[in-house]
Amino acid sequence: MTDMVSYVKYEKELVHGYRERLNESKRLDEIGEVFIGTVFKLLKMVDPELDDSLIEELYFEPEDEKGYRFGSNLKKRINEHMERSDLEAIIKRFAEMAKNRYKHILHDDDRTDMFRKA
Numbered sequence: 001m002t003d004m005v006s007y008v009k010y011e012k013e014l015v016h017g018y019r020e021r022l023n024e025s026k027r028l029d030e031i032g033e034v035f036i037g038t039v040f041k042l043l044k045m046v047d048p049e050l051d052d053s054l055i056e057e058l059y060f061e062p063e064d065e066k067g068y069r070f071g072s073n074l075k076k077r078i079n080e081h082m083e084r085s086d087l088e089a090i091i092k093r094f095a096e097m098a099k100n101r102y103k104h105i106l107h108d109d110d111r112t113d114m115f116r117k118a
Contacts, residue, residue, distance in 0.1 A: 005085040010045045011093070014038055018094065022101045031105065032060035035068070035098040039091055043074075046081050060095070062102040067095030 021034045040055045057071025068091065070078070082088045 003084075005081075007042070007046055007085055007087050007090055010042055011090045013045075014042055015094075019097065022097060025101060025105070028102060028105055031062070031098050031102045035060040035094060039068070039094055042087075042090065042094075043078060046085075046087060047078065050077060060098060062099050066092070067099045 018034065018038045021038070022031065025031050025034055036055065036058050040058055043058075044050050054071075054074045054077060057074035059069050059071070061067060061069055078087070
């Protein structure tokens with residue numbers, strides 16, 4: 001059995017700026033950009049050799065329960081890290097924050113649309 005690795009120190013380095021950028025986001029597409037950029041930065045901290053082009057295989061999916069998904073090449077590359085660490089739990093926390101902000105903006109847009117139509 002291999003020892004579990006913790007990446008909470010990286011989460012702590014990123015989370016404050018991440019929350020700020022999410023709160024500054026005014027459009028739905030900005031939420032995905034902030035999530036993807038921050039999670040990819042986390043993945044690069046975990047695996048500095050990670051090819052920058054793999055950012056294209058990281059998706060924010062706010063309607064999905066998980067909130068995100070990886071393309072096959074990215075998944076293969078980070079799978080070992082995911083299995084032997086708390087990385088997945090950290091990404092889930094980031095996704096949950098992004099989903100909450102997404103829902104907040106969506107709700108505000110719905111309310112604004114209601115007043116525009118009146």
